[in-house]
Amino acid sequence: xxxxxxxxxxxxxxxxxxxxxxxxxxxxxxxxxxxxxxxxxxxxxxxxxxxxxxxxxxxxxxxxxxxxxxxxxxxxxxxxxxxxxxxxxxxxxxxxxxxxxxxxxxxxxxxxxxxxxxxxxxxxxxxxxxxxxxxxxxxxxxxxxxxxxxxxxxxxxxxxxxxxxxxxxxxxxxxxxxxxxxxxxxxxxxxxxxxxxxxxxxxxxxxxxxxxxxxxxxxxxxxxxxxxxxxxxxxxxxxxxxxxxxxxxxxxxxxxxxxxxxxxxxxxxxxxxxxxxxxxxxxxxxxxxxxxxxxxxxxxxxxxxxxxxxxxxxxxxxxxxxxxxxxxxxxxxxxxxxxxxxxxxxxxxxxxxxxxxxxxxxxxxxxxxxxxxxxxxxxxxxxx
Amino acid sequence: xxxxxxxxxxxxxxxxxxxxxxxxxxxxxxxxxxxxxxxxxxxxxxxxxxxxxxxxxxxxxxxxxxxxxxxxxxxxxxxxxxxxxxxxxxxxxxxxxxxxxxxxxxxxxxxxxxxxxxxxxxxxxxxxxxxxxxxxxxxxxxxxxxxxxxxxxxxxxxxx
Numbered sequence: 383x384x385x386x387x388x389x390x391x392x393x394x395x396x397x398x399x400x401x402x403x404x405x406x407x408x409x410x411x412x413x414x415x416x417x418x419x420x421x422x423x424x425x426x427x428x429x430x431x432x433x434x435x436x437x438x439x440x441x442x443x444x445x446x447x448x449x450x451x452x453x454x455x456x457x458x459x460x461x462x463x464x465x466x467x468x469x470x471x472x473x474x475x476x477x478x479x480x481x482x483x484x485x486x487x488x489x490x491x492x493x494x495x496x497x498x499x500x501x502x503x504x505x506x507x508x509x510x511x512x513x514x515x516x517x518x519x520x521x522x523x524x525x526x527x528x529x530x531x532x533x534x535x536x537x538x539x540x541x542x543x544x545x546x547x548x549x550x551x552x553x554x555x556x557x558x559x560x561x562x563x564x565x566x567x568x569x570x571x572x573x574x575x576x577x578x579x580x581x582x583x584x585x586x587x588x589x590x591x592x593x594x595x596x597x598x599x600x601x602x603x604x605x606x607x608x609x610x611x612x613x614x615x616x617x618x619x620x621x622x623x624x625x626x627x628x629x630x631x632x633x634x635x636x637x638x639x640x641x642x643x644x645x646x647x648x649x650x651x652x653x654x655x656x657x658x659x660x661x662x663x664x665x666x667x668x669x670x671x672x673x674x675x676x677x678x679x680x681x682x683x684x685x686x687x688x689x690x691x692x693x694x695x696x697x698x699x700x701x702x703x704x705x706x707x708x709x710x711x712x713x714x715x716x717x718x719x720x721x722x723x724x725x726x727x728x729x730x731x732x733x734x735x736x737x738x739x740x741x742x743x744x745x746x747x748x749x750x751x752x753x754x755x756x757x758x759x760x761x762x763x764x765x766x
Numbered sequence: 767x768x769x770x771x772x773x774x775x776x777x778x779x780x781x782x783x784x785x786x787x788x789x790x791x792x793x794x795x796x797x798x799x800x801x802x803x804x805x806x807x808x809x810x811x812x813x814x815x816x817x818x819x820x821x822x823x824x825x826x827x828x829x830x831x832x833x834x835x836x837x838x839x840x841x842x843x844x845x846x847x848x849x850x851x852x853x854x855x856x857x858x859x860x861x862x863x864x865x866x867x868x869x870x871x872x873x874x875x876x877x878x879x880x881x882x883x884x885x886x887x888x889x890x891x892x893x894x895x896x897x898x899x900x901x902x903x904x905x906x907x908x909x910x911x912x913x914x915x916x917x918x919x920x921x922x923x924x925x926x
Contacts, residue, residue: 451795597874607866609832610894612873613887619876620883676912739796742803749810750910752901759894766887 397587398594399579399659401487406598409485417736418480420457421518423447430475433516434463434523437509441466450474452531454729454747455482455656457519457739460526472526473508477519481737483729483744485599486656488512488520493577494630494658495524501569502562503527503651529641529650545637546675546686554647556687556696559640562652563666564700567629571660580660585624588661589712593618596720603727605734614719614758617765623709625662633657635666636673637685663703667693668713672721672757711765718758725751772815779808810907820924821904826862828896833857833865835889836872845877899923 421429427447434442443464450458457477462470478488488510495507505524514520533548547555571580581587597615604611632655639654670693675686684693694705729744729751738744787801833853840850853868855861873890902911903920911917 448793449796451799604867604870606863607868607870609866609869609873609890610898612870613890613894615874616876616883619874674912740800742800742807746803746807746908749905749908752898752905753910753912755894756898756902759891759898762887763891766891 396594397583397590398598399581399591401490401577401579402591402595402659405485405487406595406602409481410602412480412737413731413735415480415737418738420479420739423449423459426459426475426517429517430461433511434509436516439463439465439468454740454743455479455484455486455738474505474524474526475517475521476524477517477521478514479519479738479740481728481732481735482740483724483732483747484657485728488522488656489577490658491656492522493573494655495522497569497573497630498566498652498655502565503649504655505651505653527641527651529643531638531641533644545673546677546683547637551642551647552683552687555642555649556692558649559685559687560693560696560700562640562649563632563635563670563697566632566635566652567663567666567701569630571628571630573660578658578660580628581625582628586622588625588628588665589618589622589716591659592661592665592716593622596716596723600719600723600727603723603731605727605730608722608726608755610755610759610762611719611722614715614762617762618712618715618719621708621712621765623662623664623706623712626706626709627663627703628660629663631659631661631663631665633659633661633665633669636670637675637687638673662709662713663697663701664706664709664713665716667697667705668710669717671710672714672717711761715758715761718754718761721754722751722758725749725754772812775808775812775815779805779812782808806908810905813907814904814920817920817924821900821920824900824924825897828893829862829866829869830857832889832893833869836869836886839882839885839889840872840878843878843882846872846875849875 427444430447431442431444434444441464445462445464447459447461450460452458457479459475459477461473461475463473464470478486489512492507492510492512495504498504499506505527508523508525510523511517511521532545533551571578581591593615600611600615632652634654634657635652640649640652642649671684671690673685674690675683677683682690684690687693688696694710697703698705725748730748732738733741733744733748782801782805787798787805790797790801792798834857837850837854837857840846843850849868849872853865853872856864856868869890873886878886899918900920900923903917903923905911906914906917
């Protein structure tokens with residue numbers, strides 16, 4: 383229970399990406415709705431077939447529709463698509479529940495996936511029901527890509543948190559991981575202006591937009607006040623870095639959000655683009671570093687793959703961009719602040735309102751917020 | 767009271783593990799995963815049994831101490847006078863939820879003196895260290911903590 387809903391009482395003129403405001407306002411509207419009821423595969427099937435036929439695919443038939451596991455945010459189904467003219471194609475349907483651990487927009491995901499098709503391996507995006515008019519909830523249909531997020535037999539933790547890849551995988555995956563990061567950061571930031579806005583009014587705007595977005599999320603969803611989150615917000619407001627160069631930020635690029643083939647160790651696709659936006663390249667680097675695995679001898683491995691120093695050095699070598707230590711630290715604080723907001727606030731509130739098909743996972747993830755809080759405290763101590 | 771919570775949790779875990787989970791078909795991965803999470807939640811509840819009120823009391827005591835410190839340090843800060851007044855009222859009325867939000871808002875305010883920022887950082891960080899220790903220790907059975915051996919136990923923290 384927050385004292386006020388920031389998204390609902392959004393003040394005109396506050397510096398935040400306009401399309402993010404619209405997204406947060408829609409999320410605020412959803413909060414008052416009743417218990418979320420998932421559709422079964424049997425209920426979904428006729429709607430899905432009608433939707434695909436309406437996209438112009440003659441004789442479309444959906445076969446083998448079934449739920450997929452995994453994922454804390456989207457309902458996911460897999461199916462085989464048959465049609466008169468095309469070979470059978472295995473597809474994935476990703477649908478928004480009423481709420482989830484993070485508020486996102488299918489329009490943004492659709493646009494950025496389309497843009498990235500020719501740049502790096504991403505799932506081929508086929509159709510989107512942006513408003514959920516045909517499929518009851520906003521949804522995206524993509525081609526299915528095989529692969530694993532972690533080697534078989536590695537139990538790990540849910541959602542790839544704390545993932546450390548076995549040593550024999552690290553180098554080969556690290557090379558590709560950096561290559562694809564560099565590739566996405568090389569894409570021109572000229573999207574449809576109604577979908578992605580560019581924070582170029584002043585050098586600090588990229589950082590300010592992110593801080594205003596996530597502090598709004600926190601204040602809107604916090605169940606109890608957090609002195610630590612207040613302290614972190616103040617430090618970030620007092621230390622907004624200027625962006626040297628704006629790029630397409632994936633915003634959830636880490637082990638767990640790409641698939642690879644266990645035998646060849648080739649990354650087959652990069653997933654979960656729903657938080658993508660235009661921003662500072664340090665943001666992705668910091669997120670990768672904050673999702674760390676620790677080796678038996680205590681070495682921190684960014685995203686379970688390589689040391690933070692190696693990540694920065696390789697990125698700089700590949701792009702010619704400077705990795706500025708102070709800017710990186712700001713985005714590390716922001717990254718962990720986001721994780722605390724997602725776990726202790728939005729995940730808990732969503733589960734409490736029974737608004738997701740994964741309430742039991744969200745209440746589980748909430749507990750991770752305390753470890754992220756400890757990490758946030760540690761980062762703030764470094765600069766006090 | 768018989769049956770105890772411990773016995774009820776124990777039997778729920780056994781039926782999940784021995785009967786329900788093996789009966790879930792392999793083509794229902796979400797159901798399998800969620801049953802596994804239920805088992806994890808129950809195992810954590812089993813380890814946390816009978817201590818939730820003591821932990822809440824511990825956290826409330828930390829928050830009240832911090833409120834007093836923030837009120838003392840902020841006495842000369844005119845820019846946050848309204849927030850401090852709200853905090854003072856919440857403190858006097860024992861409104862703990864409001865108390866936490868008011869402290870957060872006060873600490874988030876950039877429009878304060880350098881001295882207040884420095885001193886309030888110290889007390890807030892001490893609070894956060896104690897609070898996150900308890901949070902991590904309490905939820906240790908969930909397996910998120912990267913360095914569990916460095917943590918005191920809940921019993922040790924409550925005994926302090």
